[in-house]
Amino acid sequence: MPDALQVPTDDLDRIPRMPAWVTATRIESPEDVAFLSGAALSHLHLVLARMEVPQALLRARLALRAAEACVAVSGRPEREMDLRDAVHLLRPGDLPGPAGETCLAWLRAVERPVSVRALDRALTGMSAERIAVWLDAGQGGAVRRAAAVLETVLADDPRGEVPALILAEAALAQALGWDHLVPLLAGGVTRADLRKRGADLQLACHRAILKSTIAASRIASDLARRADRLLAVAPRLRAKRAGEAVQLFLNRDAVAAAALPLSDRAARRLCDRLVELGAVRELTGRDTFRLYGL
Template sequence: MTFACAHPIECLVTLPRMPDWVTSGWAETPEDVAFLSGAALAHLHLVLARDEVPQALLRERLALRAAEACMTFSGRSERARDLRDAVHLLRPGDLPGPAGGVFLAWRRAVERPVAVRALSRAVPTLEQEQIAIWLDAGQGAPVSRAAIVLETVLTNAPRGELSALILADAALAQALRWDDLVPLLAQGLSRADLEKRGEDLRLACHHAVVSSAAEAVRLSADLARRAAHLKAVAPKLRAKAAKEAVEIFLTRDAVTPSALPLPDRAARRLCDRLIDLGAVRELSGRETFRLYGI
């Protein structure tokens, strides 16, 4: 028996799955671990090249997960909903708290192509010259290069986990010749891993890349389907500037109605309409100060 797809256009969006053999085993030798992480990155590279994947949105979602991981490293309890609130509910002139500052750092790290000047916006406590020196510290294959950068920053700034992880992901992106930083290491590492050095840290980074790359592939497939559905229902929207609003949803993790190019009441109606069409979700779980995203 076959069943019709509820959203035919979504069903046409199929991205290649990560092979099971990449993630099903737990290799222990450095050679095996490096092989698996290389395979995972190669597969992710192919997925990221697909036009169906909303690249900016994917990076923002991964930035959110990296920020969650940093909260765990620092012993804080904030999760996705708290982090979104800490950033999106800021009023003009307000300063973000610690959680908001971490999420903003990751968002800034992914919003522009990898470059020293762009990274200095994400980690403003570091001089551009210092960022350049640490990025150049890494040598060898991509994951090894990222691990060396991570260790170098942590050695020189023991409490600078956030900066170290951002620069390590930047080094990984540069080694892979990706234009943009794709947060991978933070969500795959543990607090104990950040205490490691040398070969132990390198192995931890290889393991982290395998798990995080696999999760990035799954997230890419999910967002590609959601993006396709949003594009499919867009012609049903009658609001002025609906096209521009759809583009915003396709590039941002979360959106407040005030961020849309519509009057407040019209923006709220548009969000409600998109929820009715199954194209957008309400992310805050509140009746007021709501956040929306695909």
């Protein structure tokens, strides 16, 4: 799944859509669920191979969704806007809080190719040796392997939903031959699902993957269109280092003006200009402490 973004505009409409028989089929048996989740994963694999899709941004957007789902499972009230604030408005020395830590863990997990070292960076406080043992817990097909890792980690650490899901996603990615972790399970499983075991947990994972993969494909197509718009207006930007700013928007879920490689005034003007051109959105609805993204 390459991270470099090359957007031939004429190809945007040819990003394959999830077949209707996957999205509309009535699920009547475990076999149907397994078949449809496999079909959905196969389709997403094709979407992730498209150069038009901003891969790093897609992973970051899915990581935010995964973090929000994990926070909800833990019973905390923070949602998408709160998580963005906790991560992107941090100042040196600030602590992100429990919800912010969850979001940072997911964002770090998707930043680098899947490896024990990368996962060790995301899951602070866990040894690389323990992570390696957990990753090897699963055998067989991709979903079976991911479910086995999820079950093993939760058996060892019943309150470790976040590391369990991140490691299960990593096992899924490795089994599918993907370089990077693409959050799918976390956005589809429920608190009740995480208490299941064996075949019941595998079925819950198939259902979660089917649900999340359909959503991920739609998000990928939407981000491809938005990225195309941003790249189309980029030559009209006059600010120095505007190209570097554009790359940040193409790689991050949200960007504060202060994070751009420009003076404060120039950064705010650039953000306002991009919003005016329809190239980025202001994500918070606030007059201050704004965040911007595709």
